[in-house]
Amino acid sequence: MSELAHHRTDLVRQVQPTPVTDYLGRMLADRPALKIGSRTSPMAMSQARQVKAMLAELTPDTPTEIVGIETSGDKWMGDLAELGGKGAFLKEIDRHLVMGGIDVAVHCMKDVPGDVPMPDGTAxxxxxxxxxxxxxxxxxxGSPYSSLDEVPPGTPIGTSAVRRKAQLLxxxxxxxxxxxxxxxxxxxxxxxxxxQFEALVLARxxxxxxxMQHRITQVLxxxxxxxxxxxxxxxxxxRTSDQAIAELLRLLDHPETRTHVTAERTMxxxxxxxxxxxxxxxxxxxxDGQLSLRGMVFTREGGTFAxxxxxxxTDRPAELGxxxxxxxxRKGARGIIDGIPH
Structure with missing residues (x-):
């Protein structure tokens, strides 16, 4: 089993039933199965299954089911900007959540945009x-290379993110x-x-x-x-109105991660x-227990950056962000961002 797989297994094992979870389980007992909404990509469904397993550890008697939702972002193979950006991965899932088609939405936080407000009544x-x-x-x-340092000038490298392209260049x-x-x-x-490409840059x-961890050639x-x-x-x-579900999910919250995400998303x-x-x-x-935040803004080719x-x-993540x-x-990020077409 891989290091990350061990880590995810440990996450499930750390979730133990308590009198609180027993109480929440009773509150949810008369409801239909708790519906977990997710994108349909293999990675997204893997994440949904992880959440389902963690909820089963908390309240074994609460039935859950995964609802796969194919989003416009998943179906579109062009530039995401033409669909309104990363929000294309969220809007259909948000609609299902608000309308009651699902009870929990599972998101990769890196795909949650900073310029699109969350639907009212959700958190x-x-x-x-x-x-x-x-x-x-x-x-x-079959590539003769094993590092980006080795490849000759002009080598084609593929990536899905402008952030990666900017830093690579x-x-x-x-x-x-x-x-x-x-x-x-x-x-x-x-x-x-x-x-078409000699290599891709992807998330580990x-x-x-x-x-597919066996395909990793170089960790950057x-x-x-x-x-x-x-x-x-x-x-x-x-939905914030579903108090029992909200309280159940809060038992899965990782305080240090919330602190880090709050700092990053405030920035x-x-x-x-x-x-x-x-x-x-x-x-x-x-x-030494301090909260550190590093931020960077680039032009698309990486030539100019702040x-x-x-x-x-650690109790001031929003202030730090x-x-x-x-x-x-102050270092020019506004000009860089405004100079990049939407």
Missing amino acids: FAAYLERDDVHDVAVFRE RYRPDLHVDRIRGNVNSRVARLDETK TGLHRVG PTDLMCPPIGAGVIGLQC LHGLRGHCNSPIAGHATTTR YAQEWDS AFVSATLL
Whole structure:
């Protein structure tokens, strides 16, 4: 079993029934099965199954079922900006949640945009413990290379994120970096079959979730590839009026992850970036107990960027996020963001 698989198993084992969960289970006993809504990609369904398992550990007598929802973002293979950005992955799921078709929405927080308000009457009741945030390089089968340092100038590299493209070109401006869309499985299949790219840059966690961790060739350090806002975090959204479900989900909330996500997303809101904005941000807790937040804003080719890193106490994540966004704006982030077409 992989390190990440062990980690996810431990997450489930840490969730133990208590008198509170027994009480919530009784409150939910007369309801139909609790419906967990998710995108239909293999990675998203893996996440939904993880949530289902954790809820089963909490309240074994509460039936749950997974409802797969194919979103417009999943079906569209063009530029996401033409569909209104990352919100294309959320709007159908939000509609099902608001209308009562599902009770819990499972989201990758990196896909939750900062410029689209949440539907009224909904909230993220829980953030699961953060998984690995590293990006990795996956080389095509038969490639003579095993590192981005080795490939010659002009080598074609594929990625789905403008954030990755900007940082790759900042590191290796001589590479040819192009967009590739689709779920993780289909992108890796295209890499091997078409030989259009020498390598792809993908999220390490995503590969583990779909059982393709064996394809990881190179793990990229975070000082080379700063993660996206909310990287490695699963958020559980529900209707605030469903108090029993909200309280049940809160038992799955990981306080340190909530602190980190709050800092990162406050920074994102302050920058008012759109889906084409290459914005990176990563909050951590330092060894001496301080909250650290690093933020970066790039042009799409990575030639111009603004960078900031600040520290504060762990009980002030929103204040730290606001301060870092203000620092980035003072360093020219607004001009960079406004100069990138929506």
